[in-house]
Amino acid sequence: MTTNKKIQIIGVPMDLGASRRGTDMGPSAMRVAGLGSELQRTGYQVMQEIDIPVPSMESRDTDAREARFKAEILSVCANLATIVKASLADGAIPLVVGGDHSIAMGSVAGVAAHHREQSESIGLIWFDAHGDMNVPSSSPSGNIHGMPLSHLLGIGDPDLAGIEGFSGKIKADNVALIGIRDLDDRERKIIRESGVRAFTMREIDERGMAAVATEVLEIVNRNTAGFHLSFDVDGCDPSVMPGSGTLVPGGISYREAHLLLEYCADSARMTSMDLVELNPLLDQANISAERAVGLVASAFGKCIL
Numbered sequence: 579m580t581t582n583k584k585i586q587i588i589g590v591p592m593d594l595g596a597s598r599r600g601t602d603m604g605p606s607a608m609r610v611a612g613l614g615s616e617l618q619r620t621g622y623q624v625m626q627e628i629d630i631p632v633p634s635m636e637s638r639d640t641d642a643r644e645a646r647f648k649a650e651i652l653s654v655c656a657n658l659a660t661i662v663k664a665s666l667a668d669g670a671i672p673l674v675v676g677g678d679h680s681i682a683m684g685s686v687a688g689v690a691a692h693h694r695e696q697s698e699s700i701g702l703i704w705f706d707a708h709g710d711m712n713v714p715s716s717s718p719s720g721n722i723h724g725m726p727l728s729h730l731l732g733i734g735d736p737d738l739a740g741i742e743g744f745s746g747k748i749k750a751d752n753v754a755l756i757g758i759r760d761l762d763d764r765e766r767k768i769i770r771e772s773g774v775r776a777f778t779m780r781e782i783d784e785r786g787m788a789a790v791a792t793e794v795l796e797i798v799n800r801n802t803a804g805f806h807l808s809f810d811v812d813g814c815d816p817s818v819m820p821g822s823g824t825l826v827p828g829g830i831s832y833r834e835a836h837l838l839l840e841y842c843a844d845s846a847r848m849t850s851m852d853l854v855e856l857n858p859l860l861d862q863a864n865i866s867a868e869r870a871v872g873l874v875a876s877a878f879g880k881c882i883l
């Protein structure tokens with residue numbers, strides 16, 4: 579496959595949104611696993627990579643219980659949104675490599691802001707074991723990586739929801755949550771009331787990934803300019819991705835994940851992507867990063883034959 583399309587890889591070495599340490603090493607692990615060269619082989623022009631500066635936990639204080647390290651995460655996300663927006667304006671596809679999942683508040687804000695200027699909206703695929711739809715008052719941990727999706731929908735803390743100067747980055751009926759199997763009690767109610775379409779593991783078991791992926795793409799492509807894919811590696815089964823901090827058994831298999839991403843590539847509507855929650859400290863000889871590179875290549879159109 580050949581294309582003259584450009585990819586802008588953006589590294590966001592952040593672990594402030596999580597309790598388990600180590601997601602800040604995710605961008606490095608993906609680079610060591612050959613992310614850039616694999617995308618070049620898939621036929622893309624890969625731009626010089628950009629890193630977003632992130633403060634270390636040790637250099638900061640937080641006494642907040644409801645939204646830990648909010649000021650730092652807000653500042654990183656605002657910066658990321660600006661870079662993502664500039665990459666799109668430059669004709670590149672942003673590929674944001676985390677880092678914990680809180681960074682999606684920045685990447686999706688940037689993509690949504692870019693399209694909003696053209697009076698367009700975007701869809702969102704949220705691949706995850708969790709709902710990521712807590713708000714500061716519902717969260718048992720205060721970890722912001724459990725809250726990004728609610729804030730992208732305009733629910734929760736007004737500052738976190740207001741990155742790029744507007745709230746409600748995406749419409750709930752253009753959001754598909756896929757792979758979920760571990761929700762907090764109060765979060766369950768927030769998801770049900772949000773209008774987001776949630777494809778649980780049970781539904782994937784019953785219907786199969788091909789049928790689910792087809793419906794996911796209908797949801798995110800309906801009256802949108804395309805979709806952003808926010809891919810949390812913990813959506814995959816822990817046997818596939820041992821290198822993540824919040825493992826939940828009973829997840830999406832390696833082939834099911836590839837199939838979903840192959841369908842994403844076939845649709846030719848993906849505007850941008852996040853790859854998050856990779857934790858090299860918990861991995862086995864970087865195998866999760868190597869598998870994640872393979873999954874990203876599928877999302878960008880690598881075919882078996």
Ligand SMILES: [Mn+2]
Nearest residue numbers: 679706710810
């Ligand atoms: Mn997540």
